[in-house]
Amino acid sequence: MSPARRVQVLVASTAQGAALLAAALDAGLPGAAEERLLLVANTAAVPETTPAPDALPGFAPLRRRFDRVLSWNAVIRPLHPGAWVPRADDAPLWERQLRALWGLADAEVELAVEGVDAAPAQALARIFPDAPLDVYVTGAAAYGPTPGKLDPLLGTRVRRLLHPGLLPGLRPLLLTEFGVEARAVPAGALRAVLAEAARELPRPDVPEGCALLVGQDPDAPGALAADDEERLQTRMLRGLRELGRRAVVLAPHPATPEQRVRALRERAGELGVELTVPEGAPPPEVLCELLRPALVTGFPPGTLLTAGAVLGLPVARCGTDVPLGRMAPYENADRVPTVIADALLPDLEDPAAVGGRSLPDPGGHGGATGEETRTDLGGLVRAMAFCMWPQVHPELRGEAERFLAAHPEDRVRRHFPRRRLALLALPGALPPALAPVARSATVRRAARRARALGRRVRG
CATH class of the missing domain: 3.40.50 (Rossmann fold)
Known part of the structure; x- marks a missing residue:
């Protein structure tokens, strides 16, 4: 048979x-x-x-x-x-x-x-x-x-x-x-x-050395509202202009409403930036290979990382704190990719940080704080994975505790809300000034009694 x-x-x-x-x-x-x-x-x-x-x-x-x-x-x-x-x-x-x-x-x-x-x-x-x-x-x-x-x-x-x-x-x-x-x-x-896909597309009439601005998927979970998206894209256009990039190609998501594209065109004109929108909404990765732009920026962290790691193009993030601050729930699957882009890529609004490299070297420095190496990035991601889904990866608790205890307060506050840390009993849940109080045996005994009393009342 x-x-x-x-x-x-x-x-x-x-x-x-x-x-x-x-x-x-x-x-x-x-x-x-x-x-x-x-x-x-x-x-x-x-x-x-x-x-x-x-x-x-x-x-x-x-x-x-x-x-x-x-x-x-x-x-x-x-x-x-x-x-x-x-x-x-x-x-x-x-x-x-x-x-x-x-x-x-x-x-x-x-x-x-x-x-x-x-x-x-x-x-x-x-x-x-x-x-x-x-x-x-x-x-x-x-x-x-x-x-x-x-x-x-x-x-x-x-x-x-x-x-x-x-x-x-x-x-x-x-x-x-x-x-x-x-x-x-x-x-x-x-x-x-x-x-191969890029060879099938006509090249837009844009000069060499243009920049590529990638739009967000308006239907994605946690996508910014239209007004917030326009404000952030305006920051991106302004940042590109300050870097001398007056010719910009926009790669909107296929689901982006036409009125949003028109509004951004008008805003670009006010800023003195020539914005070109290719017909048919070709994928941004294909546009990257077709145009070989001097700089790629925009929303989807995966696209930026692909442009840098796979295509070898200079990339920069802009305003990643905005989606991170509004991303809900905390377990949103886009959180880790956005944090990676925030930690690894240079800030578009910091001209001194935006160089010609596609991505930092494995042993080099990241973009968010100037001190995150690739090894630190692994610790950051694993600590965040535990905070997002502790029931899926309970084995990461020890690593998360060590990472959070070893890194500065601004890092903890940037990516790990105090309420989340408190819920999971992780370092950084309290301001440094209150840390000695939290370590007090008397305070811990009082807290245990209060929790036990609360359980009896609820029972």
């Missing part, structure tokens, strides 16, 4: 995801298969008004890596792909339907999904309960913790974590509680895919 054929279903909800999957296939990471299907999921808030990843400029060269390109939205319409997960009792019916619809018959299905804690990944994992999983991330989220306690029946199905390897000196934390192997997609393979 001949073995069943193997079919890989690779799911992409962003152009960046499709590019990373293409690079992973070029590097041979997902392994062999008789057929590869790219399943495109448009998870924008209003998919009908936002182009899907396979409709964006530069996607055409990626198609040759896949035997077929399918639409998840078309399969489950009118349900929303970003929210729908089938009921457990309905999953076998959906599996039979999809096997018939996609001509899978009795093939062995393997899944590659972006993240595993939300739809559409959880929907497909439930529909194909025997399918092994590869999980991939496109930015720096691999270095953060798994968002919450994942069902062990799902977590143990994950074979490997694919990520772009943006920080070679930093070990990914995502899914490590399940012993998942992390595999970095080679930077050369990813850059080759981006260069």
